[in-house]
Amino acid sequence: MTHVIGVDLGGTKTAAGVVSSSGEVLASETIPTLNRAGGEAILDATAALISGLVERAADAGVTVSGVGVGSAGVIDAAAGTVVSATDAILGWAGTNLAAGLSARVGLPVRAVNDVHAHAIGEAWLGAAAGSSSSLMVAFGTGVGGSFVLGCAPVLGHRFVGGHVGHFASPYATFEGVPLPCVCGSAGHVEAIASGPAIHESYLRFGGSAVDAVDTRGVFALASSSTPDGGAAATASRAAALRAIDLGAGAAGQAVGGLINILDPETVVISGGLADAGGLWWEPMEAALRQELLAPLAQVPVARATLGNTAAIVGAAKLVL
């Protein structure tokens, strides 16, 4: 049996695991991503993480034959380079990710964007296992996705494919003005359906920043059946329910439209919001189903099942 290392390199932490050709994760470790230190320092730290796992594997009699990396940023999967990245990882753009790691660890390295790695993982072993095609959409800090044909994500000509948070949403307006999007445009799905967007909606709807300091707080407030603190707390709770409903509706409508466009065998919903319970899932799925063309009415829509290991096993699949 072949063994490789899968790496999930995100803006705040980097996780890696030894993965067998049947998808079993034998050992894993996580380190903080040195997101202020520049590309070479990140490569050094990631190489050390990988080398530690290679040694642990060797101690157990397991030989590692390659490394797959799912990384934040736009990744040229052919060249193994970081085309562009946000300021979440300073100095990451332009890094020779695959070649730099390969030189450090002495193993072949392939790389892809982390959302695509995540989707490969779910398509291989998770909620879309056995499907000939799948669409994964993740709703969390941002909104991203990947359309996987077979086990190969559609990366796009410039490796930008999968930016499913950046198309227009009728929900993404307030008082007639499109909400600004992190991409620089406005009125996009991500501007209303991401986790932070739900907190922003809550504040716009008159929710108090004291009652809910972040998106998690909005959900806690919405789930509490008897808020303390009288009329103000009741208003905050109403704002929380409205913000979640709006974000979920926008999410479902967006995914429904994507299904009409792509007709995947299976749809996988991932990210923190997918794990937030029925309060988000139910209006999301209702809005999704309402969009669908008649022949697509029975499309399965499943919650991602692999959690944090999805991108590790998906990245590993690149070299298996």
Place this chain on the structure above:
Amino acid sequence: MTHVIGVDLGGTKTAAGVVSSSGEVLASETIPTLNRAGGEAILDATAALISGLVERAADAGVTVSGVGVGSAGVIDAAAGTVVSATDAILGWAGTNLAAGLSARVGLPVRAVNDVHAHAIGEAWLGAAAGSSSSLMVAFGTGVGGSFVLGCAPVLGHRFVGGHVGHFASPYATFEGVPLPCVCGSAGHVEAIASGPAIHESYLRFGGSAVDAVDTRGVFALASSSTPDGGAAATASRAAALRAIDLGAGAAGQAVGGLINILDPETVVISGGLADAGGLWWEPMEAALRQELLAPLAQVPVARATLGNTAAIVGAAKLVL
């Protein structure tokens, strides 16, 4: 050199041509589609059309080795059957298109949806020739499209892929209510950006049905610099300009979002509206460019070049 026959079977007419393996159309003919007569009658008429072309080719010393069909409706390209179709062609759903034609003409037959055939044609010989991937979107009586990877369109698991007119558009509302869409849902791109939708917008904006009886009339009115008839005609012309601007903006915004999602090498805009001139094209392209993520800013957006032969040569490519 191999020669095959490509067939473009639409709701009102069926065109076919003898196509060489280099894409040259040697001879072509068009008949009305027997859209009230049922599937078998359509197969009979189409087979007669094909057989006539086979004979003409034989007279010129050319042997035809197969038939490719691009047909209206949802086409199961693996089985060669019509999965579903609108009432534009009564009794078309359920027809064994490929097998029925093959039995009649004695040649191997493959079939695909006509919009996909159109896109294959443009990807092979037209505006996207030489591109490794392309997105074609056609704006006409409806809005449809096809994402072509290599020369193979992404058909979807249920052969429904490419319904790019059926996702939500912020433009597709009037007085706060989403506009009804022919698919049964509401607020979709097609409900505001199709040709008929532009005429409907014109009427909603106070344009007179006498001044413009259809979409062509709306464009004629908008292009006329000095409308006759005083204030009413001036109001109609203003409504025409506004309706075109709205439809074109919705079209461009939709295509821009699709580019962010799919990242095709080349984008091809087709259909009657793409041929309507700068009055539509300019606001369409402006809205499109405004949506794009930074790394996609230079994506080429071209007008389709093959006209009515696109689907014929694209269908022919299925068997070449």
